[in-house]
Amino acid sequence: MGLMIKREYHQDKLVRDGSEKITEVLPGAVKGIRAKWADSGRQNFSPNWVHGGVQEGWLSMGNGKIVMHTLDDGPDLLYSVIRTPGYYCCHCEQSLPDAGTIVEPGVTLGLKHVRDIHGSASSPDPCNPSGYRKEDHYSCLLDTEDVQNVTPEERARMEMQMRHDLSDKIRAKYGQGHGERPRKIVPFALQSKISALPPVKQADTRTKTTWWQKLRNRFLIAIPMLWILLRPFTTYADDFYVLCMADLVFNIAKGRSVELYIRVDTNDPANSALIVAAWNTTATDATIRDLDTVAAIEADVNTAEATNTGYARKVLTDADLAAAAPDDTNDRFDIDIPDQTWTAVATAPGAWTDLSINYDNDTTVGTDSAIVPMTWHDFAVTPDGSDITAQIAAAGFFRAS
Numbered sequence: 059m060g061l062m063i064k065r066e067y068h069q070d071k072l073v074r075d076g077s078e079k080i081t082e083v084l085p086g087a088v089k090g091i092r093a094k095w096a097d098s099g100r101q102n103f104s105p106n107w108v109h110g111g112v113q114e115g116w117l118s119m120g121n122g123k124i125v126m127h128t129l130d131d132g133p134d135l136l137y138s139v140i141r142t143p144g145y146y147c148c149h150c151e152q153s154l155p156d157a158g159t160i161v162e163p164g165v166t167l168g169l170k171h172v173r174d175i176h177g178s179a180s181s182p183d184p185c186n187p188s189g190y191r192k193e194d195h196y197s198c199l200l201d202t203e204d205v206q207n208v209t210p211e212e213r214a215r216m217e218m219q220m221r222h223d224l225s226d227k228i229r230a231k232y233g234q235g236h237g238e239r240p241r242k243i244v245p246f247a248l249q250s251k252i253s254a255l256p257p258v259k260q261a262d263t264r265t266k267t268t269w270w271q272k273l274r275n276r277f278l279i280a281i282p283m284l285w286i287l288l289r290p291f292t293t294y295a296d297d298f299y300v301l302c303m304a305d306l307v308f309n310i311a312k313g314r315s316v317e318l319y320i321r322v323d324t325n326d327p328a329n330s331a332l333i334v335a336a337w338n339t340t341a342t343d344a345t346i347r348d349l350d351t352v353a354a355i356e357a358d359v360n361t362a363e364a365t366n367t368g369y370a371r372k373v374l375t376d377a378d379l380a381a382a383a384p385d386d387t388n389d390r391f392d393i394d395i396p397d398q399t400w401t402a403v404a405t406a407p408g409a410w411t412d413l414s415i416n417y418d419n420d421t422t423v424g425t426d427s428a429i430v431p432m433t434w435h436d437f438a439v440t441p442d443g444s445d446i447t448a449q450i451a452a453a454g455f456f457r458a459s
Contacts, residue, residue: 109424394454
């Protein structure tokens, strides 16, 4: 199950600088989309993505359908909307439009429905113990037939090429040549612990090494060895992937990330939010950091947003964020978001390489050209149908110091 599309742009509406890097995407720049493949099965679309497609002219909605108008000779992609964004009961799947409304102290309409209709029954969804949930996407089923434009062999080749490009990107980033044995990368938290230990001094060959020096040296060797042995049970336990501090900060957000976070945290403006998006890219960090909007990231020829079934952008409002405050003791400012989970993410169309955390000043507009990318994080994941969780580092996703 999955969907893979690619936007095509009018080149005369992409503003470039002297080095041919895209600096601005003008209105009407999107020519249309081409469908690489679209498999049958449930597909989730975020409201921002749907509304952006409507504004760009290649997507329409009506009569319970979402239609993607392709540039190909084949048929348009027609999806039936099974469920729209909103609140739903985990027991009976009934829509609860006003579930978040408080009707009495500590009780919302959603909780009242669960108690009145389902009594003391435990929630069937362990992720939503209250018995009702909020969905932030359109859940759809593909109606169009014969839209798989690639054979299984071609799809396997594309997946292999995608993984090869990702491998080359990682080797280039960490200074490894092609074919070299991958180096072990110590997590941020462990680096902090190791760096806090006393430095290992060069032993004086004219004197005998003391028992304390021997013990200390063995301890320093044991820490990384212990991490290597326990790594399968810690860093990547089941479907958890650790998201460390920002791999890079977009130039457009330098000096602004903390302030943009505070804008959302203080609900100013009222519809502002942080947007978490997943990407597959082979572009260099130098190219990525120059992009000024989410639309510009999508326009990059080597970058595409994830479209796996089970994926949708995460929208974080002031209710989701912790109160921000400077760390005067350490003279820095850390900002944090909750761990993010995508449920039952399908394998197709392939791997994710990075996550971006972005600022949207008005989520009701739904225009990617208005969303400012803040930070970019390495996030190498190959979906296999299970849940994917981005476990945010204890210190947060960004530090200003």
